[in-house]
Amino acid sequence: MTGTAAADLPGRPIRVGLDVGGTKIDAVAVDPAGEILGRLRRATGWGEDAVVDSIVSTVVALADETGVPLSAVGSVGVGIPGLVDADAGRVVHAVNLGVESLDLADRAERALGVPFRVENDVKAAALGAAVLSGVSGSMAYLNLGTGVAAGIVVDGSIWRGSRGTAGEVGHISVDPHGRLCGCGQRGCVETFCGGGALAKAWGRPGALPVRDIFDAADAGDPLALALRDDLFFGAAAAVRVLVLSADVETVVIGGGLTAMGSRLDEGIRAALHAGAEASPFARSLRLDERIELLPAGSPAAALGAALVGASISEKEIVPHG
Numbered sequence: 001m002t003g004t005a006a007a008d009l010p011g012r013p014i015r016v017g018l019d020v021g022g023t024k025i026d027a028v029a030v031d032p033a034g035e036i037l038g039r040l041r042r043a044t045g046w047g048e049d050a051v052v053d054s055i056v057s058t059v060v061a062l063a064d065e066t067g068v069p070l071s072a073v074g075s076v077g078v079g080i081p082g083l084v085d086a087d088a089g090r091v092v093h094a095v096n097l098g099v100e101s102l103d104l105a106d107r108a109e110r111a112l113g114v115p116f117r118v119e120n121d122v123k124a125a126a127l128g129a130a131v132l133s134g135v136s137g138s139m140a141y142l143n144l145g146t147g148v149a150a151g152i153v154v155d156g157s158i159w160r161g162s163r164g165t166a167g168e169v170g171h172i173s174v175d176p177h178g179r180l181c182g183c184g185q186r187g188c189v190e191t192f193c194g195g196g197a198l199a200k201a202w203g204r205p206g207a208l209p210v211r212d213i214f215d216a217a218d219a220g221d222p223l224a225l226a227l228r229d230d231l232f233f234g235a236a237a238a239v240r241v242l243v244l245s246a247d248v249e250t251v252v253i254g255g256g257l258t259a260m261g262s263r264l265d266e267g268i269r270a271a272l273h274a275g276a277e278a279s280p281f282a283r284s285l286r287l288d289e290r291i292e293l294l295p296a297g298s299p300a301a302a303l304g305a306a307l308v309g310a311s312i313s314e315k316e317i318v319p320h321g
Contacts, residue, residue, distance in 0.1 A: 012074035016059055016114075017128075017306025019121060020044055020080040022096035025054060027062045028302040029073075034131070038066030039299060047098040055104070056111045076116045077309025078104065079124030079301050086308075089118045119308040121301060123158050126151030128304030129252045133292055138249050140167055140242040141300075144235060144264075145255035148190040152246055159246075167242060170194070174237045189241075192234025195257055198227055214263055228267070231257075235264075236271035239291055240282075254294040254301075265293045 014037070019026040025044050029037045040062055045054035055078060063070050082094030089105020105116040126141035130153040133139070138154045148170035152159040159166050170190040171183045178187025179197065191197045199209035202223070206212040210231075216224035239251045257264060269288040276282035294300055 012072055014068050014072045014074060015306040015310045016062060016073055016076045017124075017302045017304065017309060018055060018058060018076065018078045019124070019301035019305055020051070020055065020078060020097070021121070022081070025058045026299065026302045027058050028299050028306060029062055029066045029068055030303065030306045036299060036303065037068065038062060039302070040065050044097065048100070048102045051094075051097050051099055051102065052104065052107045052111070055108055059112060059114070070112065070114065073114050075309035075312045076108070076112075076114055077124065077305035077307065077311075078108075078116060078118045079121035079305040079308065080104070080118060081121050084118055084120045086117070086119050089116060091118060115309070115312050117309045117312050119158075119305065120151075121305075122149040123151040123160075124304035124308050125254060125301035126153045126304065127156075127158060127307045128300035128302070129153075129254055129294060129298075130156065131303060131307065132294065132298065132300055133250065133252050135250055135252070138246070140246060140248040140251045142169070142235070142238055142242065142251055142253045143255040144193055144195070144253060144257040146194060146196040148194045148234070148238065150238065150242060152242075152248060167246065169238045169241045172237075172241055174234070189234050189238050192230045193232075193238070193257075194234075198231060201227055201230075208259075210257055210260065214260055231264075232267040232271040235268045236275055236287075239268070239272060239287055240275070243285060243287060243290065249290065251291045252294060253291060254298060258294055258298070259296040261293075261296065265291075 013032045015030045017028050024041050026041050028039045031037050042058045045051050080091050082091045084091050090103050092101045105118050108116045122143050129141045130139050140150055140152050142150045150167040150169050152167040171188045173185045173187045175187030179191040180186055181188040181191045195210050202209050202213055213224045213227050217228040242251050272288040
């Protein structure tokens with residue numbers, strides 16, 4: 001299924017993957033052939049104890065839902081926002097979860113007696129996207145959600161760079177005179193195509209601000225047209241940076257904004273094409289042909305987390321009494 005080495009202990013063939021978000025956990029159970037046996041979503045807790053409890057209860061609920069006994073679960077992978085020390089299984093500064101510092105793998109293992117491995121949520125999603133897209137070489141995963149983040153996968157493995165930030169394009173400034181970003185810079189990619197920044201600039205009530213922007217733009221609203229163009233510009237800039245800096249073959253786009261479907265896909269392609277018109281070099285890159293949009297609701301992040309869990313080697317798996 002991937003270049004990641006799996007640890008298939010006898011009698012424990014099932015891999016569980018959890019994508020932990022600020023409001024919900026998306027969980028999948030995966031068999032040895034890579035098929036998803038079951039999927040469910042549950043609410044995420046707030047604070048360190050509640051996050052651990054919600055993760056543990058989700059694994060139990062998923063086992064019940066799929067009819068898989070916990071004794072058949074060989075590993076659990078968790079994709080979670082924040083700064084992640086994958087080797088230690090620790091997450092810090094996950095502000096949307098109320099987590100300052102949490103030894104997540106250790107605490108969850110002790111609760112369930114199943115090995116856990118933890119990874120940054122976008123990096124885990126990149127692994128899942130590579131599998132779902134059938135990419136065998138190099139790929140960047142661009143997550144367009146409330147914020148903007150990316151991960152790079154090469155030959156089935158996450159490429160982290162020297163300090164773990166390889167591929168992070170959300171806070172690259174593409175307009176020094178642009179809107180102020182939460183990071184303190186101006187004109188970051190995220191200020192153009194992050195859902196949170198767009199909603200703030202839109203400033204109108206609504207449950208789905210980006211969809212409202214698209215609909216209003218279709219109706220000719222000047223502010224909506226400008227913000228929609230910003231989104232396409234920012235996403236195209238992110239794709240351009242990822243390809244030019246890492247020379248990935250494909251950029252797979254996921255995240256909440258993919259709910260816009262073909263309207264998002266066609267807009268980004270058009271922006272990439274327009275941006276290359278004046279440059280023979282840029283045209284030669286065929287950037288508009290190197291992107292792929294994941295369908296809305298894709299299990300990429302949870303599947304990627306399952307792959308992360310499957311990378312646990314046999315020597316790392318110890319019994320818990």
